[in-house]
């Protein structure tokens with residue numbers, strides 16, 4: 001039985017559902033602890049006046065991330081895999097059906113913290129966002145290429161730590177460019193707010209173009 | 212066909228092989244960029260006078276980590292999975308057969324950077340070492356519990372960054388203790404050398420007890 005084929009069918013159903021409702025969905029993927037949830041905690045309040053958001057929060061265990069985002073006064077749905085290392089299209093599709101789709105413009109999916117498997121499973125998104133923190137090392141785009149190759153944009157996070165870590169920013173940008181010449185690269189700090197405006201401007205334009 | 216059963220058989224073969232040669236093998240597991248390779252770059256020169264090491268280096272792509280460890284003048288074998296998110300016992304067993312086993316006392320396996328899947332696959336190790344950096348957040352032991360539950364010890368890395376990150380050390384230690392009361396927890400910095408002596412003392416004792 002073709003498991004990847006079955007996944008692709010559910011992803012297609014999801015694309016049809018979102019197109020029908022003019023909703024843009026993004027699939028946020030990174031290693032554990034790169035700062036996905038914290039980035040959403042900054043992005044959503046900054047944009048909530050302009051765009052109606054919901055979040056599908058994927059984790060193995062606990063509802064901690066969903067609880068953090070729930071505090072932002074938007075619909076949040078926690079998907080618990082119990083051990084599976086990535087979200088699949090069928091699970092995401094059914095979760096979407098439980099959201100107030102008539103009142104939404106953007107759905108953000110925070111995938112399970114994992115630089116490997118999530119990139120292999122299309123969940124019907126308009127685009128994947130690759131998140132990489134300066135603490136992880138500049139070589140991640142070449143050591144875990146699929147995600148960075150497929151992403152529509154890359155966000156380098158925690159740039160407030162640059163003075164204290166050996167991270168080679170230019171080398172990282174070079175690896176990102178070689179893996180994916182088309183994807184823009186943003187540098188942000190969720191702590192200080194540095195780089196946030198440029199990132200929010202691009203994100204808003206991407207959403208508008210994909211609804 | 213029972214894939215997990217087949218894996219268990221190869222793990223058993225590996226345990227027999229290592230027991231026969233009085234070799235202790237440890238399986239180092241963590242998220243991408245937690246500092247596994249850098250920790251080995253500090254540990255191995257510090258102990259190479261006392262113990263004969265080899266490393267099996269697991270990655271999806273590139274030989275970067277193997278090249279870094281090769282510079283330490285020990286046998287290093289790079290395992291490339293090409294996309295698979297964890298090392299399996301059969302692959303590790305065949306790699307071991309290519310090492311100079313008669314001249315070794317310790318084999319360190321650096322698993323694929325992934326907090327989820329590697330912990331599910333016994334590769335015949337004497338114990339798993341869970342690595343977690345202060346930049347990833349204190350909640351990782353409860354959000355990705357299997358690894359921390361099964362580890363014989365946990366090493367909290369990059370403690371030189373503590374002044375600059377929101378990491379709650381005591382909360383992290385509490386989660387580690389609740390997930391695994393028996394496993395000792397070490398705090399180290401590969402950059403400054405802080406905590407390294409205590410960690411090396413424990414590691415040396417663990418190896419001696421499992422050869």
Ligand SMILES: Nc1nc2c(ncn2[C@@H]2O[C@H](COP(=O)(O)OP(=O)(O)OP(=O)(O)O)[C@@H](O)[C@H]2O)c(=O)[nH]1
Nearest residue numbers: 032033034035036037038113158189190191347348
């Ligand atoms: N210094 C600094 N730390 C940050 C920044 N953003 C997030 N962090 C910290 O990084 C750690 C992990 O942040 P999270 O947002 O929970 O990371 P995550 O990617 O959602 O983690 P998972 O969902 O478990 O994969 C926390 O301790 C955050 O406070 C930043 O811009 N600068």
Ligand SMILES: Nc1nc2c(ncn2[C@@H]2O[C@H](COP(=O)(O)OP(=O)(O)OP(=O)(O)O)[C@@H](O)[C@H]2O)c(=O)[nH]1
Nearest residue numbers: 136137243244245246247248249324369400401402
């Ligand atoms: N500040 C600080 N940075 C560190 C420390 N140890 C490692 N790093 C940095 O963390 C980044 C990742 O280190 P690696 O040792 O390559 O991490 P890894 O876990 O082997 O990564 P993968 O094999 O790709 O999963 C690099 O930029 C290192 O220089 C430390 O103790 N302190």
Ligand SMILES: [Mg+2]
Nearest residue numbers: 036037065110
């Ligand atoms: Mg999160």
Ligand SMILES: [Mg+2]
Nearest residue numbers: 247248276321
């Ligand atoms: Mg490494």
Ligand SMILES: [Zn+2]
Nearest residue numbers: 085086117296
């Ligand atoms: Zn997986």
Ligand SMILES: [Zn+2]
Nearest residue numbers: 085296297328
């Ligand atoms: Zn896996």
